[in-house]
Amino acid sequence: xxxxxxxxxxxxxxxxxxxxxxxxxxxxxxxxxxxxxxxxxxxxxxxxxxxxxxxxxxxxxxxxxxxxxxxxxxxxxxxxxxxxxxxxxxxxxxxxxxxxxxxxxxxxxxxxxxxxxxxxxxxxxxxxxxxxxxxxxxxxxxxxxxxxxxxxxxxxxxxxxxxxxxxxxxxxxxxxxxxxxxxxxxxxxxxxxxxxxxxxxxxxxxxxxxxxxxxxxxxxxxxxxxxxxxxxxxxxxxxxxxxxxxxxxxxxxxxxxxxxxxxxxxxxxxxxxxxxxxxxxxxxxxxxxxxxxxxxxxxxxxxxxxxxxxxxxxxxxxxxxxxxxxxxxxxxxxxxxxxxxxxxxxxxxxxxxxxxxxxxxxxxxxxxxxxxxxxxxxxxxxxxxxxxxxxxxxxxxxxxxxxxxxxxxxxxxxxxxxxxxxxxxxxxxxxxxxxxxxxxxxxxxxxxxxxxxxxxxxxxxxxxxxxxxxxxxxxxxxxxxxxxxxxxxxxxxxxxxxxxxxxxxxxxxxxxxxxxxxxxxxxxxxxxxxxxxxxxxxxxxxxxxxxxxxxxxxxxxxxxxxxxxxxxxxxxxxxxxxxxxxxxxxxxxxxxxxxxxxxxxxxxxxxxxxxxxxxxxxxxxxxxxxxxxxxxxxxxxxxxxxxxxxxxxxxxxxxxxxxxxxxxxxxxxxxxxxxxxxxxxxxxxxxxxxxxxxxxxxxxxxxxxxxxxxxxxxxxxxxxxxxxxxxxxxxxxxxxxxxxxxxxxxxxxxxxxxxxxxxxxxxxxxxxxxxxxxxxxxxxxxxxxxxxxxxxxxxxxxxxxxxxxxxxxxxxxxxxxxxxxxxxxxxx
Ligand code: BGC
Numbered sequence: 001x002x003x004x005x006x007x008x009x010x011x012x013x014x015x016x017x018x019x020x021x022x023x024x025x026x027x028x029x030x031x032x033x034x035x036x037x038x039x040x041x042x043x044x045x046x047x048x049x050x051x052x053x054x055x056x057x058x059x060x061x062x063x064x065x066x067x068x069x070x071x072x073x074x075x076x077x078x079x080x081x082x083x084x085x086x087x088x089x090x091x092x093x094x095x096x097x098x099x100x101x102x103x104x105x106x107x108x109x110x111x112x113x114x115x116x117x118x119x120x121x122x123x124x125x126x127x128x129x130x131x132x133x134x135x136x137x138x139x140x141x142x143x144x145x146x147x148x149x150x151x152x153x154x155x156x157x158x159x160x161x162x163x164x165x166x167x168x169x170x171x172x173x174x175x176x177x178x179x180x181x182x183x184x185x186x187x188x189x190x191x192x193x194x195x196x197x198x199x200x201x202x203x204x205x206x207x208x209x210x211x212x213x214x215x216x217x218x219x220x221x222x223x224x225x226x227x228x229x230x231x232x233x234x235x236x237x238x239x240x241x242x243x244x245x246x247x248x249x250x251x252x253x254x255x256x257x258x259x260x261x262x263x264x265x266x267x268x269x270x271x272x273x274x275x276x277x278x279x280x281x282x283x284x285x286x287x288x289x290x291x292x293x294x295x296x297x298x299x300x301x302x303x304x305x306x307x308x309x310x311x312x313x314x315x316x317x318x319x320x321x322x323x324x325x326x327x328x329x330x331x332x333x334x335x336x337x338x339x340x341x342x343x344x345x346x347x348x349x350x351x352x353x354x355x356x357x358x359x360x361x362x363x364x365x366x367x368x369x370x371x372x373x374x375x376x377x378x379x380x381x382x383x384x385x386x387x388x389x390x391x392x393x394x395x396x397x398x399x400x401x402x403x404x405x406x407x408x409x410x411x412x413x414x415x416x417x418x419x420x421x422x423x424x425x426x427x428x429x430x431x432x433x434x435x436x437x438x439x440x441x442x443x444x445x446x447x448x449x450x451x452x453x454x455x456x457x458x459x460x461x462x463x464x465x466x467x468x469x470x471x472x473x474x475x476x477x478x479x480x481x482x483x484x485x486x487x488x489x490x491x492x493x494x495x496x497x498x499x500x501x502x503x504x505x506x507x508x509x510x511x512x513x514x515x516x517x518x519x520x521x522x523x524x525x526x527x528x529x530x531x532x533x534x535x536x537x538x539x540x541x542x543x544x545x546x547x548x549x550x551x552x553x554x555x556x557x558x559x560x561x562x563x564x565x566x567x568x569x570x571x572x573x574x575x576x577x578x579x580x581x582x583x584x585x586x587x588x589x590x591x592x593x594x595x596x597x598x599x600x601x602x603x604x605x606x607x608x609x610x611x612x613x614x615x616x617x618x619x620x621x622x623x624x625x626x627x628x629x630x631x632x633x634x635x636x637x638x639x640x641x642x643x644x645x646x647x648x649x650x651x652x653x654x655x656x657x658x659x660x661x662x663x664x665x666x667x668x669x670x671x672x673x674x675x676x677x678x679x680x681x682x683x684x685x686x687x688x689x690x691x692x693x694x695x696x697x698x699x700x701x702x703x704x705x706x707x708x709x710x711x712x713x714x715x716x717x718x719x720x721x722x723x724x725x726x727x728x729x730x731x732x733x734x735x736x737x738x739x740x741x742x743x744x745x746x747x748x749x750x751x752x753x754x755x756x757x758x759x760x761x762x763x764x765x766x767x768x769x770x771x772x773x774x775x776x777x778x779x780x781x782x783x784x785x786x787x788x789x790x791x792x793x794x795x796x797x798x799x800x801x802x803x804x805x806x807x808x809x810x811x812x813x814x815x816x817x818x819x820x821x822x823x824x825x826x827x828x
Contacts, residue, residue, distance in 0.1 A: 001292045001300055003285075009036045009297075010284045015277065018284045019266050024257030027237075027445050028053040030287065037298025038291055042093075043255070047100035047116050048361050048635070049368035050090045055443040056369055062089050062312055062636065063360055063370035067102060068614050069323040069632035071118035072654035072706070074744040075769055076131035082319055083135020083143075088306045090141040096294040097142045097187060099365075103129045103176035104151045106615075106658045107687050108669045112154035112583045115362040115614020115633055119657035120688030120703065122172050123764045123788060126179035128657075133183045140303035142290050145180035146189035147236055148200060148207070149173050153672035153679060154583045157500065158239070160674040161194040164681040169195070170792035172685045174210065178227060181211065186231040186290050190251055192239045193679075201240045201251050207233050208250035225798075232286045237365075247275045252283040313637055320634035320641035322742075324652035326707040327660075330626040332606055337627040339648025339709060340566060340608065347389045349564035350377050351557045351600055352593070353398045354572040354612040358638050362614050363506035364580025369439075374639035376570045376610065383643035391564065395557030395600075397550065398591040400576055401510050402472045402542035405440040405524075409543075410459040412436050413523060420459040420541070425527070427453045441474075441540035443505065448535045455537055456527045463517050467546035471524060472512040475539025476504040478529040483515050484522045502581030505538045557596060561603040568646060569600060570631075572612030578633075583672040587618045587664040597621040610642055616660040622700060630654070648709060653742040655706035655813070659689050662700045668692060686760065689814035693761035704746050704764075704813035710737030714745075714818035715777065717810050725786035725801075727765075727823055731810045732779050735772040742771050745780045748814065750807040751822075752791070762809055765789070784808075789825060803827025 010018070017033060025031035030041040045051050049061040064070075064086065070079050090098050102113065106120035118125040133143040150162030150173060164173060177188065188211060191200040200206070209226055216228030234253040240246050243265045246254070254260045269275045291297040309315070329336040360373045381390045405420070412421040419436040426432055432449035437457075444455065463469065473479050479491045493509040495501075515522070528539050548556070561567045571593045577584065588594065601607045601624045608627040611617065612634070622628055629652060634641050645652035661667050668691025669683055686694050689703035716732040731745045748762035765788055770778040789806070790799035805824050811817045 001297065005299070006285055006288045006292060009288055010281050012036055013284065015267055015270060015280065018280050019262060021287055022252065022266070022280070022283055023254045023260045023262050026258060027256040030253065038288065039296045041096045041291055041294070041296050043097045043099065044090065044093065044095040045099045046366040046368070047102050048366045049370070050086055050093055050095055050098060051368040052093045052095065054447075055445060057437070057439040059093070059369070060371035061368040062086075062308070062316060063368050063373070064316060065320040065323050065635040065638075066115050066361055066366070066614050066633035067118050068115050068657060069320060069634060069654070070132065071124060071128045071657035072323045072325055072632065073319070074124065074655050074767055076127050078319060078322065079128050079131040080135040081315070083132040084138050085309070085312060085315055087136040087139025087141045088308045090136070091139050091303075091306055092308050095141060096296050097144065097290065098136055099144045099146065099189065100136075101129045101132045101143065101180070102146050103180065104147060105173065107152040107681070108672050109587055109616045109658070109661065109664065109667050110584045110670060110672050111152055111615070112578065113364070113580050115578045116364070116366050116580065120659065121657070121764050122175045123766065124657055125176040129176050130179045130183035133180050133185045137184065137186065138304070139306045140294055142186035142231070142294055143180070144187040144189050144234065145177055145185050147191035148177055148188050149191060150195045150200070151191040151193055154500070154581055155672050156674050156677065158192045159677060161197055161678045162681060163196060163678050165684060166794050167792045168681060168684045177211070181227040181229045182216070186293055188229065188231065188233050190233055190235050190239060192236050199241060201235045202242055202245040202249045204249035212250055230286065230289065232290050244269050244274050247279060252286050316635050317637035317640045317644065318650065320638055321644040321650035321652060323632060323654040324634070324641065324645045325630040325654040325656055325705070326652050326709065327628040327630050327701050327705070328622060328626070329707055332626050337606060337608055338629065338646065340646050342384045342388060342647060345384070345388055345565040347391070347564050348380070348384055349391045349393065349560040349567045349604070350380055350570070351393050351395050351560060351567055352570040352596070353394050353396055353591070355392065355570035356394055357399065359572050359574050359612050359633055360635055360638050361575060361633050362578045363575035364502050366580065367575070370636040373636050376639045376642045379639035379643035380568060380646065383647050383649070391560040393553070393557035393560045395554055395596045396591045396593055397553070398574055398593065401474050401540070402470055402512065402544040405459065405461060405541050405543045407438040409462045410440070413458050413460050420457055423456040424449045424452045425454045425456055426451045440542070442538065444535065444537045446535050448530065451532065452530050452535065453532060454527045454529055456525065457541060458523070458525045459541070460521045460523050461543055462521055463519065464545050466518045467516070469515050469517045469546065470512055470544040471515060472510045472542045473526055473539060474508040474510040474542060475528065476508055477537065477539065479539065480527040481511075481513070482525045483513060484517070486515065489513070500581035502579070506579040506581055507576050508538070508540070510542070554592065554596065554599070558599050558603055561600040561607070564604060565606065567600055567604045567607040568610060569597060569607060570610045570612055570642070571597060573614070573617065578614050587616060587661070589617050594620055598624065601625045608646065610646070612638070616658065618661075618663055619700060651709045651739070651741055653706065653708045653744075655704050655744045656701060657703070659692055659699045659703045659814070660701040666692070666697045666699065668695060685763070690761045690763060693814070698815070702813045702815040704744070704811065705816070706744070708741050708743070710735055710739045710741030710774070712736060712743050712812070714810055717808070717819045717821045719808050719821050719823045721823060721825065725826070727784040727789065727808070729766070729782045729784065729808055730779050731782065731819070732777055733770065733772070734777045735774055738774055740771065740773045742769055743780070744769050745782065746811045746813070747782050747784065748809040748811055748817070749784070749789070750809055751805060752802070754802065754804050765808070790828070801825055801828045
């Protein structure tokens with residue numbers, strides 16, 4: 001539809017109707033306005049898949065390799081492919097508006113949402129985000145670039161003030177948003193935090209000044225030279241705290257609804273003349289434009305006919321394996337230990353908690369419910385084949401909660417069929433509605449029958465073995481628990497002091513009960529109290545069979561390692577360690593995993609360690625094992641992807657999008673805790689690899705590092721300036737190994753200040769990839785736009801290029817420069 005037609009539709013609405021459209025109808029939708037042919041717009045998280053509007057097993061979603069993995073591809077083409085697949089699933093779920101990508105930067109490795117963001121580098125983040133947006137939107141689904149801006153940590157995330165100097169903001173934190181807007185993104189999410197004292201949902205200079213003003217045709221953004229963003233600026237959930245300030249700042253939609261600071265208060269403000277009605281019209285126009293673009297408005301152009309392809313699982317498996325990073329791969333005997341040829345071994349020990357319980361994703365709003373998660377143990381056993389004996393030992397337990405009750409081990413007491421019975425009850429105990437569920441961790445966000453005062457869950461749990469069983473309820477709130485014939489227990493659990501709502505979901509308190517059981521089944525019943533005014537409930541029912549003591553588990557792992565030809569360890573974090581809603585407090589692997597790796601490696605010199613984590617962890621054992629493969633949070637097909645990478649069926653060709661320090665204390669920026677409500681970005685752009693370089697601290701594994709399965713020689717580099725002022729670089733590389741492989745050529749820019757003695761460390765300016773057979777030479781072309789070469793001139797308030805010579809370094813990582821050239825730039 002053209003703009004005129006959309007404006008005409010806006011004109012047909014009353015002020016009340018217009019304002020009503022600008023706050024969610026509920027948590028996950030904007031209301032329909034049938035009079036103008038507008039259908040209900042469904043909104044869904046998030047960066048690791050399309051959750052849809054329910055948060056449970058009944059509406060499963062494809063679970064993708066998480067964002068740090070996508071960034072580790074260093075390959076916009078592959079990222080676009082992932083985005084298109086996500087867009088296709090959004091279409092299948094009827095979702096118009098998707099809440100990703102998250103382009104906040106890895107400022108501190110402790111950042112809770114590190115796994116959910118792409119990188120510590122703005123250029124890699126920008127290119128990855130633009131490709132993701134293009135992919136999702138190619139399916140006719142709106143992307144939302146978030147969280148605009150300065151949302152690099154989670155501690156006090158609703159309120160902190162990010163103090164960022166102007167040049168750093170322009171050069172480092174805004175470019176990923178700029179790239180998304182230039183890629184045509186249809187929505188931007190305003191963050192919870194403030195920037196320089198102004199709440200982001202009230203921030204006119206940034207929302208309107210930087211994003212919306214102007215037509216985007218200028219050399220970049222500046223006052224009056226905004227990016228020409230014509231989409232919707234939506235608030236983060238519950239982030240809007242004002243009526244007129246936010247409306248005037250350029251925020252378009254308040255989420256979630258139905259209540260909030262706009263509604264009647266905004267209507268009244270318009271009537272009083274405090275907010276122009278034309279400002280409201282502009283917001284509505286933007287919403288209708290989004291509806292038109294996503295096919296939710298009668299008369300919109302037909303969308304491309306896309307739906308989730310049959311090979312979606314295979315695509316996720318392939319992307320996940322490609323994104324994995326070979327951190328270390330030493331010779332053991334004649335060859336490096338990786339890839340592992342199944343034909344060369346007869347007994348393999350698969351060890352570690354994450355081998356059986358893969359952490360396929362991080363916690364928080366990015367969480368989706370996949371239909372299945374393939375464990376590394378299952379996949380490795382399959383890949384090694386029937387001729388290889390596989391011994392499994394978890395070694396240590398890292399899950400804080402008892403295991404969830406599986407539907408296979410529970411039957412509905414009313415019917416005897418598999419699953420758990422959930423009843424919604426009123427204050428008198430009468431049942432208002434009922435359902436059978438195939439999971440035991442529940443999230444209800446609205447959608448309960450009116451008058452619900454309690455949610456009762458009942459199940460007959462199958463008991464595998466007589467003895468001491470543990471049961472637990474996890475969650476925040478008041479519960480009544482009955483196990484078997486025992487007396488009912490009243491349990492009240494509070495959220496941690498100052499904790500985020502999400503923390504209660506991801507890291508709930510748990511109440512455990514020990515029960516001696518001799519029978520074959522036991523009836524368990526829990527009632528969760530619900531506040532009818534806030535119909536939100538999140539809780540779980542958990543059960544642990546009698547099992548070996550911790551020490552026995554540990555010893556079994558050591559014994560298995562000793563008996564094996566090769567050990568594949570899978571260690572890692574959990575979605576309780578890496579999550580939205582709180583930051584990490586250290587970078588250690590949870591539980592006794594470090595100790596386990598040391599103990600196993602001491603038994604078997606042929607130990608491969610696979611690390612299953614979204615963000616850096618300390619690996620104090622890294623030099624004591626010959627091979628370390630970094631697997632990220634690899635999504636639902638993660639087990640298969642790990643097996644493909646370990647056996648070399650796919651080359652794990654990822655490169656680190658972030659620096660991995662030896663110890664947390666080495667990170668240039670560590671603390672995420674606001675001081676007096678402020679997070680001061682005093683380091684400017686000297687964090688990540690530039691911060692390590694400036695402080696001359698050698699990391700464990702640098703930004704850009706990744707060995708792949710072959711070796712490369714850098715033979716030549718040339719560079720020149722084209723008519724548009726962009727620098728065109730060509731790098732000639734030769735595959736000197738014995739396998740076909742993929743190389744990521746990274747170009748770092750040096751000599752920016754013109755005085756090599758005093759210049760800041762080089763920064764990434766561009767990259768390109770190639771695939772080459774053994775001994776093949778490939779030339780990799782890389783264009784560095786003039787915009788990337790420019791710096792923000794605070795006095796002139798515009799992008800400027802200093803005239804003079806720059807050095808371009810072709811490198812295999814930020815610490816592995818291979819070949820250099822110089823180029824002379826004209827100034828501006
Ligand atoms: C998160 C957003 C998310 C929203 C909706 C917020 O807590 O910060 O990233 O999209 O919730 O779930």
